[in-house]
Amino acid sequence: MSIVLSDVTKRFGDSLVVSRVSLEVRDGELFVLLGSSGSGKSTLLRMVAGLLLPDSGRIELHGRDVTYLPPQQRGTGLVFQNYSVFRHMTVAQNIEFGLRIRRTPALRRKARREELLDLVGLSGMGSRYPDQLSGGQQQRVALARALAYEPAVLLLDEPFGALDVQTRSQMREALKDIQRRLGVTAVLVTHDQDEAFELADRIGVIDHGHLLEVGAPDDLYFHPQSEFVAGFLGGGNVLAGRAEGRFIRLGSVALPIPEAATEQEEGAPVRIVFRPEFVVVKAGASAPKDGVHSLGRGRVVRRTFAGALERVRLEVQGLQGARPVTPPLEYGQRGTPIEATRPASASEREPLKAEDDVWVGIRSFHVLAPSGLKVLIHVDGSAVADEGAMLGLLLGQAAGGPTTLLAVAEESQQVEEWQRRLEEILKRVGAARSPWLQSRVRIGKTVPEVLAEAQEGFYEIVVVGGPARGDRRNALREELSSRLLAQAQAAVLRVKRARPQLKRLLVCTAGGEPGKRDVVMGGRVARRAGAVVTLFHVDREPVSPEEDVRVKRHLEQGAAMLSALGVQAEIRSARGPVIEKILDESAAGDYDLIVLGAPTGPGSGRYGEIDHMAPVLREADRPILIVP
Amino acid sequence: MERPSPDSPAPITGPPTRRKAGPSRLPVFGVLAILLPLLFLPLAAVFVFAGRSGWSGFFSALSQPDALFALRFSLLMGFATAAVNSVIGTFIAYVLSKYRFPGRDALGILVNLPVALPTVVVGTSLLLLWGPIGLLGKYLDPLGIQPMFSATGILLAHVLVTLPYMLGAVRPVLDTLEVTYEEAAYTIGASRWQTFWLVILPALRGGIFTGTLLSFAHSLGEFGATVMVSGNLRLRTQTAPLYVFAQFEAGNIEAANAVAAVLAIISFLLFLFLQRFARRPERPEA
Numbered sequence: 001m002s003i004v005l006s007d008v009t010k011r012f013g014d015s016l017v018v019s020r021v022s023l024e025v026r027d028g029e030l031f032v033l034l035g036s037s038g039s040g041k042s043t044l045l046r047m048v049a050g051l052l053l054p055d056s057g058r059i060e061l062h063g064r065d066v067t068y069l070p071p072q073q074r075g076t077g078l079v080f081q082n083y084s085v086f087r088h089m090t091v092a093q094n095i096e097f098g099l100r101i102r103r104t105p106a107l108r109r110k111a112r113r114e115e116l117l118d119l120v121g122l123s124g125m126g127s128r129y130p131d132q133l134s135g136g137q138q139q140r141v142a143l144a145r146a147l148a149y150e151p152a153v154l155l156l157d158e159p160f161g162a163l164d165v166q167t168r169s170q171m172r173e174a175l176k177d178i179q180r181r182l183g184v185t186a187v188l189v190t191h192d193q194d195e196a197f198e199l200a201d202r203i204g205v206i207d208h209g210h211l212l213e214v215g216a217p218d219d220l221y222f223h224p225q226s227e228f229v230a231g232f233l234g235g236g237n238v239l240a241g242r243a244e245g246r247f248i249r250l251g252s253v254a255l256p257i258p259e260a261a262t263e264q265e266e267g268a269p270v271r272i273v274f275r276p277e278f279v280v281v282k283a284g285a286s287a288p289k290d291g292v293h294s295l296g297r298g299r300v301v302r303r304t305f306a307g308a309l310e311r312v313r314l315e316v317q318g319l320q321g322a323r324p325v326t327p328p329l330e331y332g333q334r335g336t337p338i339e340a341t342r343p344a345s346a347s348e349r350e351p352l353k354a355e356d357d358v359w360v361g362i363r364s365f366h367v368l369a370p371s372g373l374k375v376l377i378h379v380d381g382s383a384v385a386d387e388g389a390m391l392g393l394l395l396g397q398a399a400g401g402p403t404t405l406l407a408v409a410e411e412s413q414q415v416e417e418w419q420r421r422l423e424e425i426l427k428r429v430g431a432a433r434s435p436w437l438q439s440r441v442r443i444g445k446t447v448p449e450v451l452a453e454a455q456e457g458f459y460e461i462v463v464v465g466g467p468a469r470g471d472r473r474n475a476l477r478e479e480l481s482s483r484l485l486a487q488a489q490a491a492v493l494r495v496k497r498a499r500p501q502l503k504r505l506l507v508c509t510a511g512g513e514p515g516k517r518d519v520v521m522g523g524r525v526a527r528r529a530g531a532v533v534t535l536f537h538v539d540r541e542p543v544s545p546e547e548d549v550r551v552k553r554h555l556e557q558g559a560a561m562l563s564a565l566g567v568q569a570e571i572r573s574a575r576g577p578v579i580e581k582i583l584d585e586s587a588a589g590d591y592d593l594i595v596l597g598a599p600t601g602p603g604s605g606r607y608g609e610i611d612h613m614a615p616v617l618r619e620a621d622r623p624i625l626i627v628p
Numbered sequence: 629m630e631r632p633s634p635d636s637p638a639p640i641t642g643p644p645t646r647r648k649a650g651p652s653r654l655p656v657f658g659v660l661a662i663l664l665p666l667l668f669l670p671l672a673a674v675f676v677f678a679g680r681s682g683w684s685g686f687f688s689a690l691s692q693p694d695a696l697f698a699l700r701f702s703l704l705m706g707f708a709t710a711a712v713n714s715v716i717g718t719f720i721a722y723v724l725s726k727y728r729f730p731g732r733d734a735l736g737i738l739v740n741l742p743v744a745l746p747t748v749v750v751g752t753s754l755l756l757l758w759g760p761i762g763l764l765g766k767y768l769d770p771l772g773i774q775p776m777f778s779a780t781g782i783l784l785a786h787v788l789v790t791l792p793y794m795l796g797a798v799r800p801v802l803d804t805l806e807v808t809y810e811e812a813a814y815t816i817g818a819s820r821w822q823t824f825w826l827v828i829l830p831a832l833r834g835g836i837f838t839g840t841l842l843s844f845a846h847s848l849g850e851f852g853a854t855v856m857v858s859g860n861l862r863l864r865t866q867t868a869p870l871y872v873f874a875q876f877e878a879g880n881i882e883a884a885n886a887v888a889a890v891l892a893i894i895s896f897l898l899f900l901f902l903q904r905f906a907r908r909p910e911r912p913e914a
Contacts (some may be wrong), residue, residue, distance in 0.1 A: 049811075049812070049815050050814075070814070071814040072815075072818070074815070075817070076815055078811070082806055084809050084811075086812075086813075086830075088831055097816055101822060102817060142812075145816070146815075155815075211843060230684065297728060
């Protein structure tokens with residue numbers, strides 16, 4: 001193995017940039033790290049080059065541990081997006097720089113330089129200065145400079161990002177060719193999926209510092225494991241339905257589960273992905289052909305000309321209960337959006353325009369690995385936290401996602417004691433440990449450790465014990481909750497007393513602009529738990545008729561979206577003191593969970609200061625889910 | 629508000645009439661009219677007065693021992709100032725540009741302060757520190773060390789006054805050097821020192837050269853701080869500008885003008901050189 005990364009983690013201040021990345025890059029391979037900007041891909045590359053030190057983890061180059069070595073001793077060749085060719089040196093001097101540093105004899109230097117000039121296609125240009133070269137040529141110089149001293153690995157940080165489209169494709173070909181010929185192991189970082197497909201032997205998709213999937217380009221394209229990869233590579237349609245025998249139920253449609261798909265539990269959520277080019281669109285009412293799975297009838301929302309392809313956005317009726325993941329459901333939309341592409345020849349033969357009625361089918365699809373809401377449960381030894389654990393485990397079970405019980409030990413001697421405690425809790429609810437249910441003990445201070453775990457593990461909901469009378473840990477829980485909301489962007493579930501079930505949800509949108517994220521999150525929980533939702537709105541004072549209409553419309557749209565998710569929803573509204581009304585409603589309706597949106601704007605995340613959050617939290621004995 | 633001037637375009641109604649090609653030249657003549665008394669005539673006056681008694685008068689005025697000393701001394705101070713500045717100015721600019729530390733912005737403003745301070749104030753402040761009764765000077769004086777009223781004092785004042793010009797020439801170049809420039813050198817295997825010597829410094833060549841010339845030019849003409857710290861001692865600490873002033877005060881207009889003319893010519897040549905250099909691409913032999 002040329003490069004071995006184990007559990008490499010890097011933070012900048014409070015934000016987690018690279019999270020426990022483990023990766024092996026094979027000898028002679030061209031590996032592409034693909035991710036959007038800010039995903040941590042460049043940070044990872046710079047750690048391999050030695051320009052940054054990881055906070056934890058290990059980096060090996062050809063079996064040598066280089067984790068803490070300075071860049072000079074790693075022998076990597078690095079090519080930057082901005083070329084960074086030395087301006088005051090000629091092309092030849094640039095290429096020879098590494099050899100000069102290594103005190104290579106002049107004759108050998110010259111021979112090597114000529115060889116490399118030839119290789120990168122710049123023979124005869126050795127005496128030029130960088131400002132006499134085009135961008136593409138400068139990048140060729142940078143490449144030759146990085147290859148001159150036969151580096152252990154070649155690292156390229158968005159090398160073609162600053163070049164125009166035509167030069168870029170020439171450079172890709174040249175790079176692939178050179179890398180093959182020299183057999184040098186290379187890691188290239190890019191956000192450009194076409195570039196990744198064209199160059200890579202293998203691709204690693206990275207998002208928010210997490211290395212999500214690694215595989216050959218076609219494998220990742222046709223058989224992605226996660227929603228993100230499915231949506232990021234090539235754009236795709238991801239729909240979520242439920243397993244029903246050997247079929248996947250998507251509203252009124254049932255698709256057979258392919259042989260290759262992993263075993264699906266009866267009734268569990270199943271997500272399928274199909275590429276836009278596998279969508280069959282037929283105008284008129286013609287019957288489905290053999291080998292095409294019908295999705296039913298729909299209409300054309302819009303069509304876009306895109307050169308060789310035509311993009312068609314469709315809305316299909318009758319898939320209610322199937323949750324569209326990508327393309328995302330627009331707020332208030334009722335049908336299911338489907339993205340399709342057709343070759344130009346097809347659009348000429350059978351032109352489509354917006355509002356056309358069509359028949360929609362798919363030629364093939366792929367089942368994603370199961371995943372649900374990721375739930376993290378913080379146990380601190382108190383009674384309320386144990387109650388929280390009960391409800392959190394119930395939620396985790398319903399949600400069908402990975403659940404982790406977490407305790408933080410102040411010192412390493414206490415780790416075993418905490419582990420025993422976590423075992424006890426698991427035993428009490430009769431849950432067995434599985435890949436989907438884990439327990440973990442971290443060592444350190446409570447707030448930063450829980451925050452770190454939430455960020456590293458990508459948890460969507462973190463369960464924290466509710467405020468308890470006279471508990472000295474209350475302040476700590478407050479701080480933890482507000483930082484989780486602000487920094488980890490995770491929803492926080494505060495529990496004083498567990499509920500035996502999750503059947504009735506109250507989603508509150510009080511005063512001001514009613515939130516959307518709280519409605520969506522409430523919907524996701526309800527959908528997974530099979531609960532009914534009440535959308536509840538309180539106005540403090542009488543409002544103008546226009547405002548009233550606006551709020552009503554918003555609530556109706558919210559309800560429509562929930563029903564598109566397959567969640568039964570009703571709308572209620574009240575007028576009067578916000579806190580009192582919410583408390584009254586939660587008691588009267590016997591709800592199992594109250595969903596509140598965390599206020600945004602100044603003081604965002606510090607919900608303790610904001611009007612309705614703190615008193616509701618103090619007074620209500622129901623579990624409260626606070627959505628960032 | 630505006631009344632139509634005689635040559636304003638034709639009224640909007642009616643067919644388009646013949647218009648003058650290109651914009652009016654009037655503003656250009658305006659600029660010349662302003663600059664004539666402001667810049668050109670004073671410059672001309674120096675040479676006119678210097679040449680009044682012919683070449684022989686000019687040369688004899690210049691060959692006075694005092695005049696020769698003052699010119700030589702000024703050139704020496706200029707070279708010394710430029711040399712000291714090119715080293716410490718580059719160093720300060722490098723640290724301010726490449727290191728992140730608290731108070732960096734404040735320091736960046738502070739080192740540029742001398743350019744805004746009246747030079748007389750700079751001179752006074754130096755006197756109050758290093759002079760015989762100054763904060764530090766009063767301890768040095770009994771030891772026989774007197775930095776003021778000597779070449780050392782003048783050098784100190786000139787370095788202080790011209791430092792901002794050096795920084796102003798070098799720091800922008802450093803700021804435009806991407807971090808990746810150094811990082812590339814590190815990954816290739818160059819140590820920090822090799823990187824500075826082989827990669828950073830050559831890239832700064834143009835900036836350092838410009839800064840050095842500017843320091844030299846400003847040192848040559850420095851008056852306010854110099855008059856305070858030098859003591860204006862004939863044949864010991866009298867720089868060319870001080871000589872010009874002294875001779876003028878004494879009524880030796882010809883002697884003053886001869887040296888002034890030489891100073892003007894040197895400055896003019898330096899300036900021309902700078903202009904040409906600034907336009908040239910930053911390459912060693914081109």
